[in-house]
Amino acid sequence: xxxxxxxxxxxxxxxxxxxxxxxxxxxxxxxxxxxxxxxxxxxxxxxxxxxxxxxxxxxxxxxxxxxxxxxxxxxxxxxxxxxxxxxxxxxxxxxxxxxxxxxxxxxxxxxxxxxxxxxxxxxxxxxxxxxxxxxxxxxxxxxxxxxxxxxxxxxxxxxxxxxxxxxxxxxxxxxxxxxxxxxxxxxxxxxxxxxxxxxxxxxxxxxxxxxxxxxxxxxxxxxxxxxxxxxxxxxxxxxxxxxxxxxxxxxxxxxxxxxxxxxxxxxxxxxxxxxxxxxxxxxxxxxxxxxxxxxxxxxxxxxxxxxxxxxxxxxxxxxxxxxxxxxxxxxxxxxxxxxxxxxxxxxxxxxxxxxxxxxxxxxxxxxxxxxxxxxxxxxxxxxxxxxxxxxxxxxxxxxxxxxxxxxxxxxxxxxxxxxxxxxxxxxxxxxxxxxxxxxxxxxxxxxxxxxxxxxxxxxxxxxxxxxxxxxxxxxxxxxxxxxxxxxxxxxxxxxxxxxx
Numbered sequence: 001x002x003x004x005x006x007x008x009x010x011x012x013x014x015x016x017x018x019x020x021x022x023x024x025x026x027x028x029x030x031x032x033x034x035x036x037x038x039x040x041x042x043x044x045x046x047x048x049x050x051x052x053x054x055x056x057x058x059x060x061x062x063x064x065x066x067x068x069x070x071x072x073x074x075x076x077x078x079x080x081x082x083x084x085x086x087x088x089x090x091x092x093x094x095x096x097x098x099x100x101x102x103x104x105x106x107x108x109x110x111x112x113x114x115x116x117x118x119x120x121x122x123x124x125x126x127x128x129x130x131x132x133x134x135x136x137x138x139x140x141x142x143x144x145x146x147x148x149x150x151x152x153x154x155x156x157x158x159x160x161x162x163x164x165x166x167x168x169x170x171x172x173x174x175x176x177x178x179x180x181x182x183x184x185x186x187x188x189x190x191x192x193x194x195x196x197x198x199x200x201x202x203x204x205x206x207x208x209x210x211x212x213x214x215x216x217x218x219x220x221x222x223x224x225x226x227x228x229x230x231x232x233x234x235x236x237x238x239x240x241x242x243x244x245x246x247x248x249x250x251x252x253x254x255x256x257x258x259x260x261x262x263x264x265x266x267x268x269x270x271x272x273x274x275x276x277x278x279x280x281x282x283x284x285x286x287x288x289x290x291x292x293x294x295x296x297x298x299x300x301x302x303x304x305x306x307x308x309x310x311x312x313x314x315x316x317x318x319x320x321x322x323x324x325x326x327x328x329x330x331x332x333x334x335x336x337x338x339x340x341x342x343x344x345x346x347x348x349x350x351x352x353x354x355x356x357x358x359x360x361x362x363x364x365x366x367x368x369x370x371x372x373x374x375x376x377x378x379x380x381x382x383x384x385x386x387x388x389x390x391x392x393x394x395x396x397x398x399x400x401x402x403x404x405x406x407x408x409x410x411x412x413x414x415x416x417x418x419x420x421x422x423x424x425x426x427x428x429x430x431x432x433x434x435x436x437x438x439x440x441x442x443x444x445x446x447x448x449x450x451x452x453x454x455x456x457x458x459x460x461x462x463x464x465x466x467x468x469x470x471x472x473x474x475x476x477x478x479x480x481x482x483x484x485x486x487x488x489x490x491x492x493x494x495x496x497x498x499x500x
Contacts, residue, residue, distance in 0.1 A: 404435025
């Protein structure tokens with residue numbers, strides 16, 4: 001922390017918030033010093049987002065005190081929060097893709113000349129200064145949609161800085177970034193700390209706590225568990241505070257000899273990304289697919305499942321070879337895909353759990369096209385119970401579930417469809433450590449039941465801990481294959497094209 005670390009700029013005391021049927025926050029405390037990074041952790045559904053939305057003025061608190069710069073605040077609105085220098089960068093960006101960097105930074109607050117005319121030159125000058133201030137110079141005339149995810153995130157931060165931010169909330173800022181981009185973000189955070197900005201940093205990645213945090217606060221089930229100085233608490237202690245129990249094994253694999261080939265891909269190419277991709281997957285094993293962002297991992301999954309057409313190569317699924325494939329054919333042949341973006345591609349958020357669970361099984365369950373509610377309920381309840389989706393009840397809309405439970409609904413959907421080969425694309429992205437352990441245990445169970453799993457992940461510990469074998473992609477092709485026990489250094493070198 002900087003010299004300003006002893007100045008408390010934010011206090012949230014005894015914050016309570018209830019929604020119909022749910023006590024989201026119950027007497028939660030949080031404070032923030034100038035020039036510090038205060039990491040906020042907890043399982044999905046612990047109340048982190050609700051607490052931050054109260055700070056941002058999006059929700060009214062039911063009880064408790066909100067004190068900014070020593071002044072108690074009464075009715076609190078988004079406008080008052082902005083006026084006090086509070087800004088929040090959400091995990092899902094609020095940017096207009098077809099507008100340029102400067103236009104996005106000053107959207108709704110455009111600079112005017114003589115109060116009448118848009119002063120584009122002043123906007124670009126100021127936008128350039130804000131981007132320079134966080135160490136990420138970009139051409140402010142560039143449409144945001146043409147920037148990478150990391151640069152878009154920096155635009156969001158620059159937008160917050162243009163509001164004269166003093167309290168900045170970053171919600172899962174590294175969930176879609178590469179290792180290099182994460183370090184770029186951390187450099188920007190250090191610059192903000194040096195300017196005396198207080199930062200509340202929400203993350204599920206334990207390794208980031210020691211890398212960037214000064215203090216850490218843990219929430220569990222809407223309650224305040226405690227605050228610790230980083231360096232005075234171990235990762236195991238943090239996890240135990242988060243979940244209320246010890247997680248003895250985050251990667252619970254029971255390795256066994258694999259069976260016959262379940263999926264074989266040979267020379268797969270697409271018009272714009274993939275070239276000569278070859279890999280195979282056997283029954284009873286989990287094969288990891290690693291690589292940097294943009295290497296072609298998700299594109300490989302989409303091409304295998306038939307979402308994107310391939311221009312060359314062949315695919316063999318459960319012993320049957322196809323030269324052309326589409327999703328209905330893939331499902332019929334025993335293949336399932338849990339996509340990277342579960343909200344956009346894997347779920348119907350406004351529909352209840354039961355409708356989502358049976359979505360890929362409609363033809364099998366109701367071949368005559370008539371949906372029987374009793375059968376739908378029984379089928380959905382069976383898989384919802386098997387995966388312990390919380391809170392119980394198959395009538396609840398998926399949009400109201402935590403990230404970890406939404407991921408369980410995606411898995412339940414494919415279990416109900418009965419595939420023997422499953423592709424999991426980033427199966428634990430954005431979910432807490434407890435839910436990760438449950439998903440990993442279930443994947444291990446599926447493999448031990450003789451199913452074949454292709455797991456795409458950007459998290460090296462997950463790749464190394466769960467995989468029987470590992471393929472590494474680079475520039476749209478498979479750059480290497482590694483056995484169980486390979487080191488993280490070997491994987492990274494291969495992904496980056498660096499020779500040992």
